[in-house]
Each structure stands twice: as structure tokens, then as C-alpha cells.
Amino acid sequence: MLKIWSMKQQQQQAENAEGAAGKKKKKVTAAQLRVQRDLQELTLGSTMKMSFPNPDDILNFTLTIEPDEGMYKGGAFHFSFNVNQNFPHDPPKVKCTQKIYHPNIDLEGNVCLNILREDWKPVLNLNAVIVGMQFLFLEPNASDPLNKEAADDLRQNREAFKRNVRTSMTGGTVRNVQYERVMK
Amino acid sequence: MASADSSLRWKHLHKVLTKPGPFSDEDWVPGSETISALETSKILGAGGLGCEILKNLALSGFKDIHVIDMGKSPPITFSGIPQLTLTDTIDISNLNRQFLFRQADIGKPKAEVAAAFVERRVKGVKITPYVGKIQDKDEDYYMQFKIVVCGLDSIEARRWINATLIGMVDPENPESLKPFIDGGTEGFKGQARVILPTLSSCIECQLDMHAPRPAVPLCTIATIPRQPQHCIEWAHQIAWQEKRKDDPFDSDDLDHIGWVYNAALERAKQFHIHGVTFQMTQGVVKNIIPAIASTNAVIAAATTSEALKIATSCNPYLDNYMMYAGEEGVYTYTFEAEKKPDCPVCGNLARNMTVDPDMTLQEYIDTLGDRPEAQLKKPSMRTEEKTLYQRFPPQLEEQTRANLQRKLRDLVEDGQEIAVSDPAYTIDFRYRLLFK
Ligand SMILES: [Zn+2]
Numbered sequence: 001m002l003k004i005w006s007m008k009q010q011q012q013q014a015e016n017a018e019g020a021a022g023k024k025k026k027k028v029t030a031a032q033l034r035v036q037r038d039l040q041e042l043t044l045g046s047t048m049k050m051s052f053p054n055p056d057d058i059l060n061f062t063l064t065i066e067p068d069e070g071m072y073k074g075g076a077f078h079f080s081f082n083v084n085q086n087f088p089h090d091p092p093k094v095k096c097t098q099k100i101y102h103p104n105i106d107l108e109g110n111v112c113l114n115i116l117r118e119d120w121k122p123v124l125n126l127n128a129v130i131v132g133m134q135f136l137f138l139e140p141n142a143s144d145p146l147n148k149e150a151a152d153d154l155r156q157n158r159e160a161f162k163r164n165v166r167t168s169m170t171g172g173t174v175r176n177v178q179y180e181r182v183m184k
Numbered sequence: 185m186a187s188a189d190s191s192l193r194w195k196h197l198h199k200v201l202t203k204p205g206p207f208s209d210e211d212w213v214p215g216s217e218t219i220s221a222l223e224t225s226k227i228l229g230a231g232g233l234g235c236e237i238l239k240n241l242a243l244s245g246f247k248d249i250h251v252i253d254m255g256k257s258p259p260i261t262f263s264g265i266p267q268l269t270l271t272d273t274i275d276i277s278n279l280n281r282q283f284l285f286r287q288a289d290i291g292k293p294k295a296e297v298a299a300a301f302v303e304r305r306v307k308g309v310k311i312t313p314y315v316g317k318i319q320d321k322d323e324d325y326y327m328q329f330k331i332v333v334c335g336l337d338s339i340e341a342r343r344w345i346n347a348t349l350i351g352m353v354d355p356e357n358p359e360s361l362k363p364f365i366d367g368g369t370e371g372f373k374g375q376a377r378v379i380l381p382t383l384s385s386c387i388e389c390q391l392d393m394h395a396p397r398p399a400v401p402l403c404t405i406a407t408i409p410r411q412p413q414h415c416i417e418w419a420h421q422i423a424w425q426e427k428r429k430d431d432p433f434d435s436d437d438l439d440h441i442g443w444v445y446n447a448a449l450e451r452a453k454q455f456h457i458h459g460v461t462f463q464m465t466q467g468v469v470k471n472i473i474p475a476i477a478s479t480n481a482v483i484a485a486a487t488t489s490e491a492l493k494i495a496t497s498c499n500p501y502l503d504n505y506m507m508y509a510g511e512e513g514v515y516t517y518t519f520e521a522e523k524k525p526d527c528p529v530c531g532n533l534a535r536n537m538t539v540d541p542d543m544t545l546q547e548y549i550d551t552l553g554d555r556p557e558a559q560l561k562k563p564s565m566r567t568e569e570k571t572l573y574q575r576f577p578p579q580l581e582e583q584t585r586a587n588l589q590r591k592l593r594d595l596v597e598d599g600q601e602i603a604v605s606d607p608a609y610t611i612d613f614r615y616r617l618l619f620k
Contacts, residue, residue, distance in 0.1 A: 001221070001330065003209065003497060005358035007383055012355045026568035027351050028603035030343075030388065030528035033612050037605040040564050040576050055583035056571050086340050089391065104403075108425050112403045122391075144403035 031087040035059060038126040048130065059083040065134055066184060071165045072137040075182040079133065091120035092129060098180040101168035103140050103151035107177065112146040149175050197245050200498055207499050218496050223247040225330040225495045230318050233335020233367055233484050235298040240488035242306040250312045250329070253295040318345055323352050326362065331494055333487050335367045342366065346379070346387035347529050353382045363494050367487040369479045372510035376486035377521070378502045385504060385521040388529040412452055412459040416468040419447035435470045444469060482508055526611045534601045534614040541593035541619040545572060548592055560606040567602050570595065592617065
């Protein structure tokens with residue numbers, strides 16, 4: 001044990017600690033530090049906004065996507081992001097906070113995006129997730145459905161699917177499910 | 185002190201501690217001082233391997249042992265007296281590595297049963313059990329130990345204790361450095377490592393050696409389950425959300441597991457899938473890795489043997505990583521894992537920076553651009569509890585802009601650590617701000 005302690009002292013001398021070390025205080029966590037960096041490196045187009053209910057808590061925030069093209073144009077879609085202390089080992093938890101008609105988002109708000117689950121890697125960052133989310137609104141895809149009815153509609157009749165999207169976005173009912181109004 | 189009986193028990197151990205061997209350090213003084221160093225070392229054993237570790241520590245001569253384990257139902261077990269009764273009740277059907285146990289102990293906390301058992305078997309040892317999570321305890325608690333030995337079953341818990349022990353190191357106080365011995369197993373594979381917080385490679389430096397297990401795509405779970413595990417994931421992630429939204433899922437609550445099990449069973453029936461069991465449900469939702477008793481024994485033995493060597497200095501300790509691969513024959517390999525200079529936990533430890541507390545945050549940021557050791561032109565920065573200034577996204581910039589005009593003394597405390605990121609650098613910086 002003494003040997004280990006003297007190793008520490010040697011290291012300390014080598015670093016030539018300036019002045020007193022002071023009392024120990026809470027350290028910024030690895031997850032916070034990584035999110036701070038990721039936020040700084042985001043590229044948000046004009047179609048995306050973020051909001052931080054508590055600016056001191058950067059691990060919890062909302063992303064709003066307002067597509068300016070595609071079938072979901074004119075809507076404003078809100079997603080809650082929850083990043084845990086195990087980030088970036090764990091992906092962020094993302095949920096849609098509105099009830100929307102989308103083949104890759106279920107009525108509970110769960111999102112089917114590969115990099116949020118099986119393809120998540122710690123080298124990916126928040127920007128990758130946000131780009132992926134934006135893509136879901138430009139290219140909804142029927143092959144990975146979470147809302148099976150919506151996926152069937154998209155596969156079988158694209159025009160009818162588009163009409164359903166418009167109906168749902170204005171708060172209408174599609175296949176007996178009433179959706180939330182999401183127009184800006 | 186030593187009765188005839190106890191001196192017999194420790195005869196072999198004392199041989200190692202009272203005579204130098206070919207590998208002992210030149211400066212080492214064998215004898216009673218070394219023995220008393222061992223007997224007075226307060227040591228902590230934690231996690232699923234904790235019971236096995238506890239037994240080994242007690243039999244290695246440690247006399248003041250603390251143990252943390254959150255295990256509830258599966259009883260404890262000791263090699264030596266086989267007493268295996270398997271029934272199909274919930275309490276004991278999930279015993280995979282619980283090779284031996286006593287019927288009377290079923291349902292009691294593991295740590296307590298283990299403590300009482302070892303105290304009975306090894307005279308003179310004092311064991312203090314705590315039933316709960318390692319995260320329940322704070323730095324003051326961990327500060328009392330000389331060595332921490334962990335056999336935790338989750339990466340999250342490992343990272344937590346790693347960051348805690350590294351954060352505790354105070355250069356002014358050598359005893360704040362707690363050698364941390366980590367053991368882990370996964371089926372027939374395992375590893376033991378010795379971490380000297382801030383001195384050697386840490387868990388976080390080695391994180392990429394643990395590939396996360398691939399998760400099943402949510403879409404598969406939602407629409408076309410093919411395996412019993414998919415039905416369990418569906419019940420856990422989708423059905424629970426729908427039906428019990430306001431009830432946070434607790435993987436340690438047997439009622440919750442039971443609910444998920446029944447929902448999964450129902451779904452499996454619909455899709456004609458066989459093989460959903462309660463045990464599998466528990467494994468999937470808790471992400472339990474299969475545990476093999478003998479792998480656990482090998483790894484627990486390796487970690488406790490390192491604890492003995494570190495506490496007594498009798499022989500050189502593991503430097504620093506031993507992997508054990510038993511899945512294809514047996515292969516072990518020891519190497520020195522390297523400390524990563526940019527490790528977010530042990531790398532770039534906070535450097536002291538003396539500041540004038542009456543300077544505004546804006547003025548401080550300007551000085552960061554000029555200071556030769558910093559040269560940060562576009563920094564964003566925070567403390568553990570406060571976002572001081574975040575340059576992007578615009579919403580957060582607006583929310584933190586007012587801080588720029590505030591004085592440092594109103595934003596941080598003397599001696600507090602801040603973390604700074606700047607797009608010009610791929611690593612982040614930590615500074616401890618000392619008021620002038
Ligand atoms: Zn490290």
C-alpha cells in the first residue's frame with residue numbers, strides 16, 4: 001500500500017500541482033460533458049428547434065421538427081429527449097409527445113429508428129440522432145413499422161396514405177383513431 | 185492473541201507473510217507488522233460476486249470486511265456443504281449460480297445471510313453487511329476502506345464506482361487513493377483487473393472492450409416476434425407502457441416481472457412461440473448475463489488474491505488486467521491496459537486555475553482565449569449543477585447569456601470544478617477555479 005501511495009506522490013510532484021488542491025466538490029459527469037460537446041456541434045436547420053425546460057439540466061430537452069417539405073410539411077412535431085448518466089454508452093431515450101399517424105412511430109410515441117436501439121454506438125452523437133429523426137418525416141418507411149396500419153396504408157396506396165397524414169395532422173380520425181392536431 | 189486453533193488456520197497464510205519470497209519487494213518487511221496490516225485493513229466487497237469474494241477475503245485473513253449486495257431472494261451459498269434443493273417456486277427457481285444454500289435462508293437478503301454464515305465459520309472476522317445498491321452510498325462511506333473489491337453485474341454500476349473512486353482521490357491525502365479490484369464474468373468468460381484510481385487505466389478507459397449486447401429492433405418486437413425473447417421485450421417495453429404507464433417499471437419487483445411474464449406468455453401463444461419462462465423474463469428485463477458458478481469462483485479467487493497482495497505487499501500485484509476465457513478450452517492472458525489521456529473520467533483531471541472572483545464570466549471567457557495553457561476561443565462551460573454558458577443551440581445560448589454579465593463568485597464556489605468544451609479541440613478541459 002505504501003508503495004502505491006508513494007507512486008501517487010511522485011505523479012503529483014511530476015505534475016507540479018500549483019497551490020492548494022482545495023476542498024473536493026462535485027465533478028461534471030462524463031455524460032454531461034459529452035452532451036455539452038454534442039450540443040455545441042449540432043447543426044440545426046431552420047426546421048428544427050430545441051427547448052430546455054431547465055437550462056441547467058442539459059440531459060433533458062425537447063426537439064421540435066417542422067418539416068418544410070414532404071408529406072408532413074406544415075406540422076410541428078415534438079420529441080422529448082432523455083439522456084441518462086450512462087450516455088454515450090446508452091443511446092438517448094426519444095419519444096414523440098403527441099399522438100401522430102406515422103408508420104415508424106406508435107401511438108405511445110415510441111420511435112423506430114435503428115440508431116436509437118440496435119445500431120447505437122458510443123461514437124454516434126446527438127446530431128446523428130436528430131438527422132435520423134428528420135429523415136423519418138421526409139421518408140416514412142413501411143418496412144420497419146411500429147404503427148402497422150399506417151405502414152399498410154403507405155405500402156398499399158401512397159395517395160390514400162398522404163390523405164390520411166393530412167387528416168391526422170389536423171386532428172382528424174384515421175381508422176377509428178383520433179390524432180392530435182399538430183399544425184403550426 | 186492467537187489460540188492454537190486459529191494459528192493452525194492461518195499457518196499457511198503466515199508462511200507467506202513472515203518470510204520474503206523470490207518476488208517480494210526489496211523494501212518489504214515481513215512479519216507481525218504485515219500481518220496486522222492485513223488484519224486491520226477495512227475492505228469492501230460488493231456485487232453479485234460479493235458472496236464468493238466475501239468468503240475468500242475472510243479465509244485470506246482480512247478481519248474487517250464490509251459487504252454490499254442488493255440480492256434478495258436467492259440464498260447464499262458456500263462451497264463445502266452441498267445442500268441443493270430446487271423447487272419451482274419463484275424464490276429459488278432463478279438460482280443459476282447459487283450452487284449451495286440452506287432452505288431456511290430463502291427470501292432473506294443475500295448479504296446478511298452471507299455475513300452471518302462467514303462470521304460463524306471463520307472465528308474473529310467481523311462482517312458488516314449492507315443490503316442495497318452501491319449507488320446508495322457516498323464518498324464518506326467509501327473513504328473508510330483501504331481497498332474496494334467489486335464483482336458487479338452491470339456496466340453502469342462499474343462506471344459509477346469507478347468515477348466515484350477516481351473523484352475521491354485528493355492529492356494531499358494519499359489514503360484517499362483506494363485500490364479498486366474489479367471482477368466480472370459472462371458465462372465461461374471473465375476478467376479481473378486492478379485499478380489504482382488516477383494512476384492506472386480505469387474502467388472508462390477500457391469501455392470499448394465491452395461491446396454492448398445488440399438490442400432487438402423495436403420494430404421486430406412490435407410486429408413480427410420470432411423468439412420468446414421478442415415477446416418478453418414486447419411485454420416489457422410496449423405492453424407495460426400502454427397498460428401501466430404511471431407505474432415505473434422496477435426490475436427488482438417480482439410482481440412487475442410476473443406481470444411482464446404473463447403478458448409475454450399471452451403474446452407468445454398468439455404467435456405460436458414456445459419457451460417463455462419466468463426465469464427468461466427476468467434475464468431479459470434485467471439484462472442478466474448467464475452466470476456459471478465455477479467461472480465466478482475463478483474470478484472471485486483472482487480478485488481476492490490481489491486484495492491480499494495489495495494489503496500486505498507480500499508479492500507483486502496484477503498489473504493490471506487478467507482475462508480468462510473458458511468457453512473454448514481454457515485460455516488466460518494478462519496485459520497492461522493503457523490509461524487513455526482523453527479518458528472522460530481519469531484523463532484530463534481538473535487543473536487548478538487561479539481567478540479573480542470579481543471578474544464577470546465574459547471577462548473570464550476572454551482570458552481563456554489568451555491564457556497559453558487554454559487558448560479556448562469559443563468555449564461552452566458548466567459545473568455539475570449549472571450551465572454557465574452554452575454557445576449552441578441558440579435557445580440555450582439565449583437562456584445562459586445573462587450569466588456572462590455575472591461575477592464568477594455568484595456563479596461558482598471557490599475550488600469548484602468546471603468543464604469546458606471548445607469546437608477547436610477534440611478533447612474537453614476541466615479546471616478547478618481557485619479564488620484569488
Ligand atoms: Zn480512465
